[in-house]
Amino acid sequence: MTPQHEPGQARPFRVMKFGGSSVGAADRLFQALDLIARERENGPVAVVVSAMADTTDRLIAAVDAAAAGLPGDPHVDAIEALVVNVARDLTDRLDRAGLLKHVPEDLSSAIAELMRPLRQLLLGVGLVRERTLQTRDLALSFGERASVLVVRTLLAARGVPAVGVDARDWTVTDDRFGQATPDLAASALQLGALSAAWSGAVSVHTGFLGRTRDGRTTTLGRNGSDYTAALLAQILGAAELQIWTDVSGVMTADPELVLEAYPVAHLSQAEALELGDLGMILHPRTMSPLIEAQIPLRVRNTARPDDPGTLIDAVGTRDERHPVCVVSTEDLALLDLETRRRLGHERIGERALRALANAGVPVWVGTSAPRDRAFAVAVARSDAARAEAALAAEFGRNPDGEPIELAPIRVREPVTLLTLVGEAMGRTPNVAGRFFGALGQIGVLVRASAQGAGERSISAVIDGEDTATAVRTVHAAFNLAAQEVNLLVLGKGTVGRELLYQLAAQQQALAGDQDVLIKLAGLADSRRAVFDPAGIPLARWDVRLQESHVPPDIPALLDRLRRLPVPILVDCTAEDTTVIYEAALTRGIHVVGANKRPLAAPWPKRQGLMDLARARHRRWEYETTVGASLPVIDTLKGLVRTGDTILRIEGSFSGTLGYLAGELSRGVPLSHAVRDARARGYTEPHPRDDLSGLDVARKALILARELGMQLDLDAVAIEPFAPSAALGHDDLERFFLALAEHDEAVAARIERMRQAGRVLRYLAQIDPSAPAGAPAVRVGPVEVEPDHPAARLRGTEAFVAFTTDRHRAYPLLVQGAGAGGAVTAAGVLTDILKIAMSLRGR
Secondary structure, eight states, X not given: OOOOOOTTOOOOOEEEEEOHHHHSSHHHHHHHHHHHHHHHTTSOEEEXXXXXXXXXXXXXXXXXXXXXXXXXXXXXXXXXXXXXXXXXXHHHXXXXXXXXOSOOOOHHHHHHHHHHHXXXXXXXXXXXXXXXXHXXXXXXXXXXXXXXXXXXXXXXXXXXXXXEEOGGGTOEEOSOTTSOOBOHHHHHHHHHHHHGGGTTOEEEEESSEEXXXXXXXXXXXXXXXXXXXXXXXXXXXXXXXXXXXXXXSSBXXXXXXOTTOOBOSEEEHHHHHHHHHTTSSSOHHHHXXXXXXXXXXXXXXXXXXXXXXXXXXXXXXXXXXXXXXXXXEEEEEEEEEEBSSOOSSSOHHXXXXXXXXXTTOOEEEEEEOGGGSEEEEEEEGGGHHHHHHHHHHHTSBOTTSOBOOBOOOEEEEEEEEEEEEOGGGGGSTTHHHHHHHHHHHTTOOEEEEEEOTTSSEEEEEEEGGGHHHHHHHHHHHTTSSOEEXXXXXXXXXXXXXXXXXXXXXXXXXXXXXXXXXXXXXXXXXXXXEEEOTTOOOTTSHHHHHHHOOBOOOHHHHHHHHTTXXXXXXEEOOOSOOHHHHHHHHHTTOEEEEOOSTTTTSOHHHHXXXXXXXXXXXXXXXXXXXXXXXXXXXXXXXXHHHTTOOEEEEEEEOOHHHHHHHHHHHTXXXXXXXXHHHHHTTOSOSXXXXXXXXXXXXXXXXXXXXXXXXXXXXXXXXXXXXXXXXXXXXXXXXXXXXXXXXXXXXXXXXXXHHHHTXXXXXXXXXXXXXXXXXXXXXXXXXXXXOTTSGGGGOOTTEEEEEEEESTTSXXXXXXXXXXXXXXXXXXXXXXXXXXXXXXXXXX
């Protein structure tokens, strides 16, 4: 962006700062030199550079080694080698690109000469076995000075006039070594005296460094090079400060935790201050000169210079739709203090913060309970022991010398400070509700919370193990990304296979239209399993499973699933998976089941699973266990929740048996009809589970239990659809042969019904007010009159009639397709989406 100027008016400076990642490798430094050359075409440019790559760490290691009596030279040798190699590689690259206008000076000897005083300094440290902050600051200065030497030399070789500037020559500071504070007025005077000698050249400044009035080297502390660049921009009256780094701007969340994180286009300076306090971007000290001078800042990516990056200015974005960033400050400890009586005129929080400040313990967040009887404070985990000791000493006695009734200090670690930051939060309702609601939906416990007085941030202290899931969930809840959902599917039979096909067909549409990204993290059948946290391609799930030689270790799969955002176990089997459900819910995993057996387990076991789901704040969705994709259970729950009284439930709960009854009425022999139904995917894997009536009995029991009826399966009166004598064979072929022996008898019964004007249906009947001794739940074949609702059923249609206080004269009917892999899988997918949408507050 080039500002407009009056004719003859000097163009303002642009200050460009390049971090260690931008100057620590030849390819990045090549890009940096090109950016500087291009920017110079728009007006005068000043550049600030950091030390290369891990140079600062090596310098610290060299000083520490010398103080311990060990040689520091190997670290210096490594630094020299890095700098010289980068310079040599870059020179070759400039030459190959035809950009080398002059042969550069011999940087090998220049770097060696620069490092000679450092080697002497380390020798002195080794002799006295003592290192001071002043000594360390002087040693650290050699990293930035080496970077300036390389950048200045190679800019000149590229044909860009450049002059190296040691920022110590103009940054005047106090003598707080390691964390020095510049004197702006004195620094401006010094810089003014120097700048006249630049004569239109690009000035390349060391970042991070300063000098006391008596000439001792200082460093500016954390983000010191950024601070140097901000001061330089303020003194020069720059039009813009550009921070060039290895990311394309300020991200909406930590990209290592949220793959969908993306750069924020526009931030206000106030938002940047909030983020700086949380350690996400520039230190608050860095922002101060820019705020005072109203200089915009742009964060850019050296490797992707065409990306727009993040603009930070006084205005910020006008978009009030959602907050900006989710920040996770990890590896903290939470200390809880609680008193059983008042402490006098001073509050517990005031005394706690003062004690920690006196002990030199930085506080990330502190929050008080009503009436100040309790106080929670989060500190770095490395400071936890020191903080606990300081608080214990402070609260040993009241100021008047009397003992304090203070409960033992509780220390919880590790914890994470999760913070949502955005300028529009104070103007948008229910931000706090959505924030804490998103955490509650996934069962994350909030140990402490705080909201910024400026209404730009809201924070929660959570357990460290919940960090990844919490960050992803909050990031998605505020529409910063599609809601990621991770599935572990058990079973690839008729329903499981169809579900995977539907997911493959709908995945992109759901991500685009509903902001829900459904990923297949794992798949298991009875013999093998496959798991991929990045997601199994839905177009190749069958190939991936076939190629796997891993047996289905369900607990291990659940342990891996629980670490992913919105983990859901999807049960498409017909096995007894009660123990698996318990293991999943215990691990904090949602459950979607088309399997009736866990719901029809003995009452204490079923109720235990329900209680566990509530205790762990997890969803257990099971709509498809009764009526496939028909909203039978949701309808019943709605009636009960609104205070209606259920008088009777009657229905053909099985589309399978409805289909078979229709085929028999058309004259199809029983054994043929069952074979055909199984081939169409209408029956359970073994049709006996349908014909015995057991499957319908389980469905009836599920509905009865939704009414609070504490019944077990043996309380259901069951009459099979087919003769019992034919149902005792496990082998399918023997089963069908035995069934064929009853074809004629069944056909004769159907004919008698036809002549009487009735039709065969397999019905379930639930009577909550059944007299004592009479079964409250019955299932079995019934001859119905032509005007009965079941008489109108066709194919696999199912129906349920709810007779209630409000629907007494005309029962409430739910009717539709009640069997088949496609409709059941659609119901399973609907249950999955219920969970995803609930986390988005929809």
